[in-house]
Amino acid sequence: MLAVAQLTCQRGARTLFSGLSFTLPEGQWIQIQGPNGAGKTTLLRVLAGLVQPREGTLTWQGQDVQECRAEWQRALLYLGHHAALKEELTPLENLRFSLGLEAFPVDEAALMEALHRFGLQEREHLPVRYLSAGQRRRVLLARLLIRPAQVWILDEPYTALDTHATQFLSTVIEDHLERGGSAILTSHQTLGLRPGMSIAL
Numbered sequence: 001m002l003a004v005a006q007l008t009c010q011r012g013a014r015t016l017f018s019g020l021s022f023t024l025p026e027g028q029w030i031q032i033q034g035p036n037g038a039g040k041t042t043l044l045r046v047l048a049g050l051v052q053p054r055e056g057t058l059t060w061q062g063q064d065v066q067e068c069r070a071e072w073q074r075a076l077l078y079l080g081h082h083a084a085l086k087e088e089l090t091p092l093e094n095l096r097f098s099l100g101l102e103a104f105p106v107d108e109a110a111l112m113e114a115l116h117r118f119g120l121q122e123r124e125h126l127p128v129r130y131l132s133a134g135q136r137r138r139v140l141l142a143r144l145l146i147r148p149a150q151v152w153i154l155d156e157p158y159t160a161l162d163t164h165a166t167q168f169l170s171t172v173i174e175d176h177l178e179r180g181g182s183a184i185l186t187s188h189q190t191l192g193l194r195p196g197m198s199i200a201l
């Protein structure tokens with residue numbers, strides 16, 4: 001279980017949120033809501049260890065993440081809002097690259113299957129700069145099918161997806177929750193997922 005206690009985050013002179021506390025148990029999901037600029041992305045980046053909060057603690061499986069940083073990094077999968085893809089690389093190469101950064105063993109057949117399941121047949125070898133916004137998002141999301149993680153931290157994962165891909169992503173998230181995984185995500189949409197918790201910033 002992930003537990004967040006008394007989290008306060010400042011950007012410049014502005015306090016984005018303060019005293020924020022919640023828990024994310026196994027098999028559960030949380031939607032972070034709020035207007036543009038409220039601090040949703042910042043909160044997810046704090047959880048992923050990419051931004052330091054001003055105050056507060058994060059606890060993973062009962063241990064402060066400061067003391068179990070490696071375990072927490074292995075347990076989480078963070079997909080940022082801005083597609084962190086290399087333009088000159090193909091979808092296949094991008095997946096290989098991101099998994100390589102985490103020293104995760106690469107199974108070529110699994111990479112291909114993940115791309116195909118996200119509807120990227122015949123796009124595997126095309127540089128990402130030639131892909132549409134929705135196709136780029138799908139490349140990013142394909143990591144969900146490859147790199148096992150207990151906690152998914154997803155920043156606007158539904159952005160730019162068409163109806164079919166939206167439904168497929170919901171199925172992927174549902175399957176993850178069914179297996180005891182958990183997810184925290186931002187979205188401006190109403191999501192077709194099982195009832196979850198909601199946090200408004």
Ligand SMILES: Nc1ncnc2c1ncn2[C@@H]1O[C@H](COP(=O)(O)OP(=O)(O)OP(=O)(O)O)[C@@H](O)[C@H]1O
Pocket residue numbers: 011012016034035036037038039040041042043
């Ligand atoms: N590195 C930074 N330095 C200064 N201000 C920042 C920095 N990063 C983010 N901010 C500011 O923090 C605020 C919150 O940004 P954030 O991206 O977390 O909002 P958000 O709720 O995700 O917005 P959106 O719905 O538009 O995606 C914004 O006003 C933003 O300009």
